[in-house]
Structure formats: structure tokens, C-alpha cells
Amino acid sequence: MPELPEVETVVRELREEICGDIISSVEIFRSNPIVQGDLDMFQEQLCGRKFMDVRRRAKYLIFNLEPKRYLVAHLRMTGKFIVSDPLPEPTKYNRVWFNLESGRQMIFDDIRCFGTLEVYDDLADSKSLQKLGIEPLSKAMTLGYFKKNLGSSKREIKSVLLDQQIIAGLGNIYVSEILFRSRIHPQRSAGSINKREWSLIIKYTKYILQEAIKNNGTTISDFRRVDDKTGAFQQFLQVYDKKEQPCTECGTPIQRIVQQQRSTFFCPECQR
């Protein structure tokens, strides 16, 4: 479900809702595979801790707690955070309740149970955070970085842009959109991308992500914000999920192909 802009939207809204609040108890309705290991320990590690901040790294949410400790969450496909007044009963896909001293609760809800919740005393202990590549909206996003790491790579550009160890935060929707705007065919090898084209990728990655964040992300089917509202960026999508629809630039039907077991949408005329 969520890529970088959707996670950023959730982080900003959660920050407003929970900073300063304290976890009074944690109720787990279904853990596997969301919470790994000892559930009692997970609860003990969090009870009594205060939310100081919520931030994002790639598609991970990082909750800073005091006394110092971190809750690291990943929404995967269908994970959601909801902050609400206390519910009498968990609803069907509620997996974990974080009951707060203010009387409200932060709910982790996840239809498919792919999401993850982990606790760390030191973020350096998180293997998954450790492996991540550069943030696409940071200054590290340069021509030099791509030429140096991918200048002679035979990998398909679609697969490279989805690789979280190279650039961290893009997902299946935005990669199709970025390549369409950059007019680059998704099956081109990374090594064949010239400087001008890398510059286009950098420019449109930043532009599309920023516009998507301004619009609170993209809702295709079930992405929801903390207050259950939907994102609005889906109205600006040019190719994703538009198979057979005319290209906005040239009218050629948009094609769907499968790369790395995932759909790619592109215009065979505009993208070379």
C-alpha cells in the first residue's frame, strides 16, 4: 500500500496526535507475523514510555520514546495507524492497541498482517534500517551517486529504482510514474541511462514525491490517513493502473508488463 509519500503523510499526522502522550498499556489481538518474539517483552518495553517524536526513514515509521527507546514500524501493503477515542471492542483487522494515558488509543490495523512492529534501544541494531540506500528527497540524490553505483549495471532501471538498498522509499506506483515523466523505457539497463536521463530521473522523483506529499499520498484502494481520509494524488497519476487507456502525451494505449513479479505501466511510444 504505502510508499514514501503515504508514510510521510501518516508520520506528520501521527506526530500531531500522539507527541507528549504516554503508553499506558499494549493489547495484542494478533501478533504473527506483525510482532516477532516475546509478546510480554514487547508490552513491557513500551509501557510507561512517552512519545517524543515520530519520523520517517524510507517507508519505516520511527517513534522516539522517552526514556530512550524506539518503536520501528513498517506498514507493508495494508498496515494502518489510527488514533481514536477508545473502542469498546477491536474491529476485525485491529492487530495492536496502544492505550494512551490521555485516554485515547493508537491502533495498528492490518488486513494482510504483513506489517511489522519492532522495538530497539539503539537504532543501529536494526538490520533493516541499516541496509537502506539514500533518501530520494535528500542532497545525496545526485548524478554522481547513480553513475558511480550503476554506471555499468545491466539491471533493468525499473528494478533498480525499486531497490531499497540503492534508493529507499520508492514503490511500484511512483516508479512507473517517474519513468513515464522521464520518458525512459522500464526495461532499459541502468548502465545505458545517460547523464541527461539520470538528471531527469532525479528531477521527476523529487517533483512527483513532493507533489504526492502535498496531496497526502495516493489512495488506490485501501490507503487511509490517520483520520481515515484518503490521499488525493491518484488523480495525478499518468500511467499506473491505466492499461489500455490513452497516453496523456500521445494517445497510444498504456501497456502493462510484469517485471520482478510486479506490474509496470508505461507508454511504448513516449518511453524509449
Add this chain to the structure above:
DNA sequence: AGCGGAACCTGTCGGC
């Protein structure tokens, strides 16, 4: 190194 395939789960949709 990097690919394809399967796995982790549950739901929806389209075709027959």
C-alpha cells in the same frame, strides 16, 4: 551479482 519463484496473509474482481 542478480534473476525467478515462492512465501508471508487476506481480500477483491473478472471470467466462465
Add this chain to the structure above:
DNA sequence: TGCCGACAGGTTCCGC
């Protein structure tokens, strides 16, 4: 109506 396969915004593991 019912069943079956394909597909879904993500990541990880395994074998070649």
C-alpha cells in the same frame, strides 16, 4: 451463484 485464477501500494529467503 459458485469456483478459480490473477492480482494487490512490500519485503525476504532460497536455489540456480
